Amino acid sequence: MADKIVKSDAEWREQLTDEQYRVTRQHGTERPGSHENLPTEPGTFTCVCCGAPLFEQEMKYESHCGWPAFYTGNDESIGMSRDHSHGMERIEVHCEACQAHLGHVFPDGPQPTGLRYCINGVALAFQPKE
Numbered sequence: 001m002a003d004k005i006v007k008s009d010a011e012w013r014e015q016l017t018d019e020q021y022r023v024t025r026q027h028g029t030e031r032p033g034s035h036e037n038l039p040t041e042p043g044t045f046t047c048v049c050c051g052a053p054l055f056e057q058e059m060k061y062e063s064h065c066g067w068p069a070f071y072t073g074n075d076e077s078i079g080m081s082r083d084h085s086h087g088m089e090r091i092e093v094h095c096e097a098c099q100a101h102l103g104h105v106f107p108d109g110p111q112p113t114g115l116r117y118c119i120n121g122v123a124l125a126f127q128p129k130e
């Protein structure tokens with residue numbers, strides 16, 4: 001189990017940019033295409049709020065949906081919950097450690113999982129492989 005990271009709203013505001021704060025702490029969605037192109041070298045995509053390892057480079061694929069997409073994620077770092085907002089039934093994904101909102105999961109991804117983790121690029125940082 002990942003350690004839980006709890007910070008006050010003011011602390012998050014201090015640490016994050018306005019856009020990072022809006023997306024991760026207020027369940028926002030970045031504009032399509034704004035962070036679609038993530039680094040392509042080997043490494044790990046981490047939570048921009050707390051640094052938890054969320055996705056590996058090899059889990060990423062080109063979905064051309066306007067947001068970074070992954071077909072799976074690091075289970076121990078990612079939590080899911082049901083989201084009924086906007087009149088849709090969706091699965092919301094968040095950082096298990098700090099509860100940062102990351103994006104949603106849709107059942108139209110490639111094999112082997114058939115899932116598309118549609119993630120806000122602004123919620124991710126990148127740690128190149130050493």
Ligand SMILES: [Zn+2]
Pocket residue numbers: 047048049050051052095096097098099100
């Ligand atoms: Zn986090």
